[in-house]
Structures are given as C-alpha cells and as structure tokens.
Amino acid sequence: SQKIEQNSEALNIQEGKTATLTCNYTNYSPAYLQWYRQDPGRGPVFLLLIRENEKEKRKERLKVTFDTTLKQSLFHITASQPADSATYLCALPGSGNTGKLIFGQGTTLQVKP
Amino acid sequence: GAVVSQHPSRVICKSGTSVKIECRSLDFQATTMFWYRQFPKQSLMLMATSNEGSKATYEQGVEKDKFLINHASLTLSTLTVTSAHPEDSSFYICSARLSGSYNSPLHFGNGTRLTVT
Secondary structure, eight states: OOEEEEOOSOEEEETTSOEEEEEEEESOOOSEEEEEEEOTTSOOEEEEEEETTOSEEEETTEEEEEETTTTEEEEEESSOOGGGOEEEEEEEEOSSSSOOEEEOOOEEEEEEO | OOSEEEEOSEEEEOTTOOEEEEEEESSSOOSEEEEEEEOTTSOEEEEEEEETTSOOEEOTTOOTTTEEEEEEETTEEEEEEOSOOGGGOEEEEEEEOSSSOTTSOOEEOOOEEEEEO
16 A cells, blocks of 8 residues: 655754755655645645656755655755744645545654754 | 635534534635544544535545535535544644645645544
8 A cells, every 4th residue: 555654753953954854655656746844733834846757846945856766755954943843744646536645644843943 | 824714723522422623715616625634743644535516535444424524615615523532532624725736735724623522
C-alpha cells in the first residue's frame, strides 16, 4: 500500500541556520507533491507544490526538491526564524483520480533564538 | 483571509449524543470537500470526500453510518458524528480547493476540537 514517511522526531535548530525536512514515500508514483505548514490547533496552510518533472522549486526562503528515483522530497528553510516553528506536512495525491491528498505524519520544527 | 470556514471550533458533548460540524467555502463554490481527522501528535487521516449533490465517498475503515456527510449546496458540507463516544474525541478538519485542478492546493478550515465525555 502507499506509504509516506516523515521524521517523527522534532527538529531543533538555531535561528539563522537552514532547516531540512525529509519526506519519503513508497509504492507511489505521484504526479506531484505538496508541502503544508500546520500550527497547533489550526488547519494546515499550503506552502509549495512540486511536480514530478521538476527537480527543485523555490519560494522566498523555502526550497523543495523532488527526486522520483529516490522517492524523496526535501524541504529546506534557509535563514530560519523562531516564527518558522511549526509542524510541516508533506502530501501526495491519493489513489484514483479523485483529487484527494494523503498526508505524512509531519515533522515539528523548533527554531531557537 | 480565510477561504474555508468551519464551525464550531470547539464542542463538548456527552457520550451517545450527536454533533454536527459545518464547513463553508467563502466566496467560491466547492463541488468537492474533504473531511480529515487528526489525533494528538498524529497526521491528518482522510475520512471521506464530500460531493455536492451526491453521496460521500468514505475511506476504508470509516463508518458511513456513524459519520454522516451532507453536501447539499456548493458552499456547505456538514459532518455529523452520530452517537458519539469518547474514542471519537479528535480534531476534525475540512478542506476544499479554489480551483477544480486536482493538483491545486487544499484550503483548510481551522478545525473543530470534539471532546466526548
């Protein structure tokens, strides 16, 4: 069955450093992958989408890579700030042409000042 | 600003009662909405796909008679948790797309925290 794995351990980094989060998937050949941010007690907020034919996508301090051979996406936040502290979720399209998204368990990032 | 509104944000109910959660798309029409559930420190689990004017499509393992979904208009989907039990206590979140394109982002409501006592 389709499986998405994110590092369940929290990632603690110092302000100003680059945070790198990993999303691995198996039994999948997704046409795209999305990343979301979720703050406690809130719904997720969309950040970036990357398609299978794209190796890299950038948006301000965010960068996403997509390696369909490794079945992995990396999510980078450069010059991290305490306000970046949140849980980051990767999401892939579910089976069948229904538009549903399946989410990984998320990685919590804590940026310390 | 928010494009998906969810109500209520919190609800506490007694075991055996039913609770209705509303999800509204603001200023756009959503023929499809998705309902997720999230337990503490776990990921969002897709419960069902709500389709305007037709029956919802439930994910494997989700009881359709317990989680009733109604999508009677293009801007409103409701999830009713019937005969709620403490194990139904969770964070329920709805979502919709602004665009019909399947790879467009999902916009989420701010969730409903359900506590069943």
